[in-house]
Amino acid sequence: MVNLFKKRPRRSQPSRAPRADQSPSINRVGLAQLTPELPRYLAHGAYLQLSLFETLSKAIIAAPTTKTKTAVSRVADVVLDRHHALSADLEREGLDAATAMEPFAASVTAFHERVHGADWDELLMSAYVVSGILDDCFVQLAGGLPGDYPERMTALLAGDEVTDALAAVLSEEISANPKLASRLALWGRRLVGDTLLVARSAADIPQDTATDDERLEPAFTELVADHTRRMDDLGLTA
Amino acid sequence: MVNLFKKRPRRSQPSRAPRADQSPSINRVGLAQLTPELPRYLAHGAYLQLSLFETLSKAIIAAPTTKTKTAVSRVADVVLDRHHALSADLEREGLDAATAMEPFAASVTAFHERVHGADWDELLMSAYVVSGILDDCFVQLAGGLPGDYPERMTALLAGDEVTDALAAVLSEEISANPKLASRLALWGRRLVGDTLLVARSAADIPQDTATDDERLEPAFTELVADHTRRMDDLGLTA
Numbered sequence: 001m002v003n004l005f006k007k008r009p010r011r012s013q014p015s016r017a018p019r020a021d022q023s024p025s026i027n028r029v030g031l032a033q034l035t036p037e038l039p040r041y042l043a044h045g046a047y048l049q050l051s052l053f054e055t056l057s058k059a060i061i062a063a064p065t066t067k068t069k070t071a072v073s074r075v076a077d078v079v080l081d082r083h084h085a086l087s088a089d090l091e092r093e094g095l096d097a098a099t100a101m102e103p104f105a106a107s108v109t110a111f112h113e114r115v116h117g118a119d120w121d122e123l124l125m126s127a128y129v130v131s132g133i134l135d136d137c138f139v140q141l142a143g144g145l146p147g148d149y150p151e152r153m154t155a156l157l158a159g160d161e162v163t164d165a166l167a168a169v170l171s172e173e174i175s176a177n178p179k180l181a182s183r184l185a186l187w188g189r190r191l192v193g194d195t196l197l198v199a200r201s202a203a204d205i206p207q208d209t210a211t212d213d214e215r216l217e218p219a220f221t222e223l224v225a226d227h228t229r230r231m232d233d234l235g236l237t238a
Numbered sequence: 239m240v241n242l243f244k245k246r247p248r249r250s251q252p253s254r255a256p257r258a259d260q261s262p263s264i265n266r267v268g269l270a271q272l273t274p275e276l277p278r279y280l281a282h283g284a285y286l287q288l289s290l291f292e293t294l295s296k297a298i299i300a301a302p303t304t305k306t307k308t309a310v311s312r313v314a315d316v317v318l319d320r321h322h323a324l325s326a327d328l329e330r331e332g333l334d335a336a337t338a339m340e341p342f343a344a345s346v347t348a349f350h351e352r353v354h355g356a357d358w359d360e361l362l363m364s365a366y367v368v369s370g371i372l373d374d375c376f377v378q379l380a381g382g383l384p385g386d387y388p389e390r391m392t393a394l395l396a397g398d399e400v401t402d403a404l405a406a407v408l409s410e411e412i413s414a415n416p417k418l419a420s421r422l423a424l425w426g427r428r429l430v431g432d433t434l435l436v437a438r439s440a441a442d443i444p445q446d447t448a449t450d451d452e453r454l455e456p457a458f459t460e461l462v463a464d465h466t467r468r469m470d471d472l473g474l475t476a
Contacts, residue, residue, distance in 0.1 A: 058299070
């Protein structure tokens, strides 16, 4: 694990040598340099997927047609599989998955409830924005994990099946009701701030440290750029 | 497909010869002799699994602990996989899954909403009773399906992973709060009637035909006997 912040002594694992293209002299911090301890990464990630699954479940239950219900159910299946894969990794690391996830339950649940939106379309947009940004974030954070975790987490989380499938449903919704576009664009913008706070909480930085936040800026700029591209895919302004 | 009721001309598929142990002269009807057309079987089954999944999703969202949330999420995953397997079979038969399921949406959703119960434990009990009886029913109905469907549907639906996992959660709930036992027993009894009506609607019999209902009796007695065994597993009187 790369650790540029020598001031924090609680890291017990040996530092990994920085990659050739990531000189410690450059004052920009990629998320792979802020990777939390493995159990925290897995547990936080697992609970986020579980909560995203719950959000998708609500979208399934409230879906306006059997077709959209079925489409969202496929997304939910992928997300649930991701949750179970992360839980299985926790167990493999000798931890009880439920116990390890517990510390993240309250904050993640509160976050997901805050971003539910006013109706079915906003709920779906929330799943789209949140999964897009946070899966990106966790793929990047995985860069600093030990063993084959960087590759395995990329294989698990970097695929576009979730966002592509949600984009397809959202695009149909917007086509059927073009007035939705401006409302969903607004709602999407509203979601970014809260979601980036979750991304921040997933990184291994002390809370409320302005200096580290400045250093996080480039990584967050990248997350937001990818988010903007995903909003473009829907024809929406981010 | 075995069809003992010659009076119904709408069956277009060739009858299968009755098995040696199922003489048409015996006036008892197994569910394998009341198998509906394949598309109806698959579509009704697929929508029932989807609705059961929604019920389980509600149980996940409302779960009192991360541990129970995680346990129920594994059950939901199995049920969602069953839904997707049945949907895939519909597509393989050249049908659009969502369109094929549509005629069953309203009645199945109404059924599941009717059996939600008053709280988390009753919701979980509903999933236990409903999945137990209806998966049994669909395994038996599969006996009259063409091709390798009888074997494949048995492999898909006859496993005990759903009811075993739900029984484990329910048993812990009852151990932690013994007063629950009598309430859940009562609720379980309340569920059987409604669930058997769904089982009846899945079989290929004309609605409201008292004669056919009498003939169904032995098959239903068997479904109820298995239900009673599952309630016994929880230490509850059926």
